[in-house]
Amino acid sequence: MVEPETLSHPELSPPSPAWRPGDPRPDVASMLRVDQAGEYGATRIYAGQLAVLGDGQPASRLIARMASQEQRHLRSFDALLAERGVRPTLLQPLWSVAGHMLGAATALLSPQAAMACTAAVEDEIDKHYGEQLAALGAEEPALAATIGEFQADEREHRDRALEAGAEESFGYPLLYSAIRAGCRVAIELSKRI
Ligand SMILES: [Fe+2]
Ligand SMILES: [Fe+2]
Numbered sequence: 001m002v003e004p005e006t007l008s009h010p011e012l013s014p015p016s017p018a019w020r021p022g023d024p025r026p027d028v029a030s031m032l033r034v035d036q037a038g039e040y041g042a043t044r045i046y047a048g049q050l051a052v053l054g055d056g057q058p059a060s061r062l063i064a065r066m067a068s069q070e071q072r073h074l075r076s077f078d079a080l081l082a083e084r085g086v087r088p089t090l091l092q093p094l095w096s097v098a099g100h101m102l103g104a105a106t107a108l109l110s111p112q113a114a115m116a117c118t119a120a121v122e123d124e125i126d127k128h129y130g131e132q133l134a135a136l137g138a139e140e141p142a143l144a145a146t147i148g149e150f151q152a153d154e155r156e157h158r159d160r161a162l163e164a165g166a167e168e169s170f171g172y173p174l175l176y177s178a179i180r181a182g183c184r185v186a187i188e189l190s191k192r193i
Contacts, residue, residue, distance in 0.1 A: 042073070
């Protein structure tokens with residue numbers, strides 16, 4: 001029988017996991033994992049929209065351009081995961097299906113609903129990248145520069161989607177809030193799993 005006093009003896013306690021400046025940050029792996037998941041999800045949403053709209057709609061050109069930027073973002077995070085030995089989220093197969101379904105469903109509603117989807121997703125991602133930049137502060141300057149650049153692209157996607165009539169979609173406030181809420185859930189899950 002071990003006395004409780006023995007367990008609490010400082011010499012027998014596990015080493016402190018305290019993080020010190022200069023150590024690799026323990027939260028960066030989680031940041032890279034969720035960012036790679038988000039960019040992957042974005043490529044799946046746009047693939048779903050293009051599968052429904054084809055390339056003949058006025059919205060298709062804009063969606064194809066945004067999709068190619070998401071591919072570039074995804075390639076960067078794929079490379080960062082490989083470089084740092086971070087595994088991707090185990091939920092990738094789920095985001096593949098959920099992203100494609102969200103893209104296809106919104107495009108089936110209307111091209112404006114497809115734009116509403118982009119406005120909602122990009123507002124959530126803009127906030128998410130902003131929080132990561134605040135958490136990084138002056139550390140990891142190269143990663144922060146990448147995130148800052150992608151955040152600017154995401155804001156531009158949101159602005160183009162609003163110009164293309166996102167807010168004219170049927171039931172916009174509800175659609176917008178539901179998609180943002182879904183993104184928040186996906187972000188929290190991808191940080192952890
Ligand atoms: Fe992106
Ligand atoms: Fe985007």
